[in-house]
Amino acid sequence: MWFYRETGSGNPLILLHGLGMSHTAWRAVTPWLSPTRRVIAFDIAGCGSTPPLSRPLRPTAENLVDGLEHSLRQVGLDAPVDIAGNSLGGLLALEAARRGIARSVVAISPAGLWKAHPPGHVKYVFASLKFMSTNFTNLSKAAMRFGVLRELLLAVPISVGSRRMPPGDAMGAIEDLAASTSFYETFVNTRAAFSGGTGITVPVTVAFGDRDLILPRWSRTRDALPAHTRWVEKHGWGHVPLWIDPAGVAQLILEGTSPCLPR
Numbered sequence: 092m093w094f095y096r097e098t099g100s101g102n103p104l105i106l107l108h109g110l111g112m113s114h115t116a117w118r119a120v121t122p123w124l125s126p127t128r129r130v131i132a133f134d135i136a137g138c139g140s141t142p143p144l145s146r147p148l149r150p151t152a153e154n155l156v157d158g159l160e161h162s163l164r165q166v167g168l169d170a171p172v173d174i175a176g177n178s179l180g181g182l183l184a185l186e187a188a189r190r191g192i193a194r195s196v197v198a199i200s201p202a203g204l205w206k207a208h209p210p211g212h213v214k215y216v217f218a219s220l221k222f223m224s225t226n227f228t229n230l231s232k233a234a235m236r237f238g239v240l241r242e243l244l245l246a247v248p249i250s251v252g253s254r255r256m257p258p259g260d261a262m263g264a265i266e267d268l269a270a271s272t273s274f275y276e277t278f279v280n281t282r283a284a285f286s287g288g289t290g291i292t293v294p295v296t297v298a299f300g301d302r303d304l305i306l307p308r309w310s311r312t313r314d315a316l317p318a319h320t321r322w323v324e325k326h327g328w329g330h331v332p333l334w335i336d337p338a339g340v341a342q343l344i345l346e347g348t349s350p351c352l353p354r
Contacts, residue, residue: 093141093158094133094139094141095132095134097132099128102128104172104173104174104344105131107177108133108177108178108179109177111220111221112268113134116177118260123338123340127345138267152182155183155186159187160187171193171194172194173196174192174197175344175347176196176198177200181198181200181202182198182201184196184197185201186285188288189287196347196348197347197348198296198297198298199332200306202285203281203283204306205306209306221269235258247305248331249329251329284312289317291317295316295319296320298325298328299328300330300332301326304329
């Protein structure tokens with residue numbers, strides 16, 4: 092059972108965070124969603140307060156979505172449900188749609204929509220962040236107190252404009268990254284390009300920011316998803332825009348997961 096936080100009431104909406112983060116990544120967005128939706132933000136296995144998958148299971152997208160499906164049943168939800176995810180969470184949302192677990196999907200900067208593997212710089216950016224957060228946790232957290240350092244250190248992995256991120260949230264992101272027990276293993280096991288998505292029949296919205304420095308435009312492909320996919324490019328968004336434009340993120344999610352959407 093994955094750890095989760097629930098807010099609001101209405102039709103269920105599942106939120107899935109990015110690699111090395113936790114449900115708290117959605118903290119700025121959920122106040123915009125909870126007035127009209129029952130929002131359930133999970134900690135993906137190996138992140139936050141959810142333990143990693145039991146051996147010998149590897150944290151592939153397929154195995155992680157198995158865990159998600161089990162957790163949905165544990166909280167009393169029958170598939171399909173509306174799912175929104177960012178980065179790794181976006182990949183899992185698409186995999187859930189492929190398997191009939193999602194009623195609709197909004198995937199923000201999803202992993203997996205590349206031709207063969209992620210851009211070469213990604214592993215170095217992630218490895219540097221993980222090394223600093225794990226071995227110099229207090230120093231990394233102290234740097235998050237200053238807007239200019241948040242901008243300098245988080246512009247690439249999160250978004251340009253990270254100086255606007257609340258210092259407490261930035262320090263929390265460092266703690267989540269340091270505590271992520273299966274960070275490297277999950278990265279390695281989710282590097283394959285997403286496949287099989289052309290058969291998805293439910294509504295899908297995919298959004299990338301024009302300032303996404305982790306997955307720039309040249310690294311993406313649209314070939315893995317069905318023709319009815321709605322593709323959106325958002326001005327000013329980086330790879331993780333949840334703190335940069337929470338109202339805009341919420342609007343995108345609400346539009347893409349409307350209860351009035353056809354099943």
